[in-house]
Amino acid sequence: MSLDLSNYELRWPTSLFVAEGEHVLRAADRSWDKRVTWLLTEALVGSTAAADFAAIPTALNLTDDPWAGTASHWGAAKKTEKDQQRAWLEELLARASELQHAAAPRPYWPHRHGQGSAPASRTERSPRKNFARLISAFVDDGYLTEAFGAYCVDDHDDLPDASEVIEDRLGIADLWPLAWETWDEDTFYGLIEVFHDLVSRPRTRWHHPYSGCGWHHQEFHHGPARILYRWKVNQLLREAGIEYELASEGEELGRLVAVTDDARSALVHRTLNDSGLSILGDVDHAIALFRRRDTSIENKRSAIVALARVLEERRALIKEHLGKDEGALFEIANRYDLRHRNAGQHGDYDDAFLDWIFWWYLATIELTNRLIATRLAAKIVTEESSAVGPDDPF
Numbered sequence: 513m514s515l516d517l518s519n520y521e522l523r524w525p526t527s528l529f530v531a532e533g534e535h536v537l538r539a540a541d542r543s544w545d546k547r548v549t550w551l552l553t554e555a556l557v558g559s560t561a562a563a564d565f566a567a568i569p570t571a572l573n574l575t576d577d578p579w580a581g582t583a584s585h586w587g588a589a590k591k592t593e594k595d596q597q598r599a600w601l602e603e604l605l606a607r608a609s610e611l612q613h614a615a616a617p618r619p620y621w622p623h624r625h626g627q628g629s630a631p632a633s634r635t636e637r638s639p640r641k642n643f644a645r646l647i648s649a650f651v652d653d654g655y656l657t658e659a660f661g662a663y664c665v666d667d668h669d670d671l672p673d674a675s676e677v678i679e680d681r682l683g684i685a686d687l688w689p690l691a692w693e694t695w696d697e698d699t700f701y702g703l704i705e706v707f708h709d710l711v712s713r714p715r716t717r718w719h720h721p722y723s724g725c726g727w728h729h730q731e732f733h734h735g736p737a738r739i740l741y742r743w744k745v746n747q748l749l750r751e752a753g754i755e756y757e758l759a760s761e762g763e764e765l766g767r768l769v770a771v772t773d774d775a776r777s778a779l780v781h782r783t784l785n786d787s788g789l790s791i792l793g794d795v796d797h798a799i800a801l802f803r804r805r806d807t808s809i810e811n812k813r814s815a816i817v818a819l820a821r822v823l824e825e826r827r828a829l830i831k832e833h834l835g836k837d838e839g840a841l842f843e844i845a846n847r848y849d850l851r852h853r854n855a856g857q858h859g860d861y862d863d864a865f866l867d868w869i870f871w872w873y874l875a876t877i878e879l880t881n882r883l884i885a886t887r888l889a890a891k892i893v894t895e896e897s898s899a900v901g902p903d904d905p906f
Contacts, residue, residue: 515603521557521614525743529555532736533605535715537598543716544594548601550717554653557614561604568597639752640692640700646744647690647707654714654729655737656707665723681706701756701768701805704745708758708766713737738766756805761785763796769803776871783874786881791822795877802870812866819873820845826880833883841876844869 522529532555536547545565552562621627650656661671674688682702695703713736714729742758749756756768762784772780780799787795795818801807802815823830823841830841 515600515607517604517607517610519560520604520611522555522608522611523557523614524555524740526608526611526613528736528739528743529611530605530608532713532715533601533608537601537605545597546718547716548597550715556611565597565600568600638692639748639754640695642748642752643700643704643745644690644692646748650707650711650741654717654727655711655741657714657729658712658732659710662728664720664728665725666720677710678703678706681709704758705767708738708741708745711737711741713740742766759803763800764804768805769800770805770807772803779871779875779878783878783881786878786885788881788884791825791877794818794822795874798870799874809863809866812863812870816845816866816870816873819870819877822877823873823880826877829880829883830876 529551532551536544536551539547548565549562552565553559556562647656651660654662656674659672659677660674663671675686678687679685682699684699684702687699687703690703692700712732712734715731715733717727717729720726720728739760742760746757750771755771757771759765759767759769761781780803783795784792784799798815798818801811801818804811820842827842834841
């Protein structure tokens with residue numbers, strides 16, 4: 513089969529859609545098709561993809577005999593349906609990189625020709641109002657059911673108090689239901705971080721028709737929910753021109769940190785993932801100190817000092833590759849108002865200097881990580897070569 517992807521638009525990160533789709537492919541329970549339908553409903557705009565998936569069995573010519581009705585025929589037919597549905601989903605996931613992401617609609621005729629006022633964009637609306645709408649959408653999709661519970665006509669007496677759940681974490685009472693007009697900046701940013709820790713994605717749901725009760729969500733998982741939450745909240749913050757983002761890794765995971773460019777974000781990612789256990793704690797803590805939203809000049813100095821200690825431990829390696837120039841790397845930390853804090857040090861420099869030295873030191877640690885990895889790989893090759901004698905055919 514060859515799918516026409518022109519009518520499908522993603523409203524999730526591509527990598528998350530693929531990861532959750534592959535999880536569904538590994539599922540073998542009777543609700544497999546319901547899991548797929550829920551994923552398509554959540555991750556793609558509209559109902560087209562879910563409808564296409566549901567139509568697969570009825571679109572098949574399963575037998576030349578329309579009146580065949582034996583149990584063996586029925587079992588074979590159902591197996592064929594599942595195989596076709598699985599093949600459809602496998603192709604969709606394999607081609608997920610071709611899917612367009614949903615975007616705001618282009619201006620309509622009256623707006624292009626200056627007739628009437630255009631509706632307020634997400635950028636023009638209050639970011640706090642946009643955030644409240646975002647949380648409302650997460651509630652509708654069951655992402656806060658595990659934390660807050662969900663009303664059911666058959667069982668609604670023991671629901672937790674959502675305000676108390678938030679207050680236990682943030683220390684501020686009466687924040688639920690959300691009233692964005694009442695928030696100050698600290699409350700707004702605090703709620704962003706709290707909901708990151710509360711959301712969990714339901715991978716299944718079932719419909720309770722009695723008295724119009726509605727959908728009930730089950731099988732909750734924090735990981736995919738938090739990935740989606742960070743993606744949506746960070747997009748909201750960018751559109752509002754707010755220079756913070758939710759960290760996606762490290763000590764500050766799920767906490768607001770200062771935005772950096774893509775190259776520096778990639779540097780943080782590589783350094784955190786490639787540093788050995790002996791230095792990972794120091795490096796992770798230094799990055800957290802430097803990037804956190806409420807960081808101070810003293811925190812930035814402390815972060816640089818922590819990185820300098822790591823470099824001191826690797827000074828022999830640095831000297832091996834830089835020669836006599838390695839001294840310049842440490843002269844900055846020793847002669848300026850960073851480490852020793854004595855009268856002979858220079859202190860009359862702009863705070864932007866701290867940013868420069870921090871990223872320089874972090875990049876140097878990432879360089880030494882690569883040098884160590886290269887040396888280790890060469891050592892392994894040498895040992896494997898020496899283990900195979902000249903007369904050994906293997």
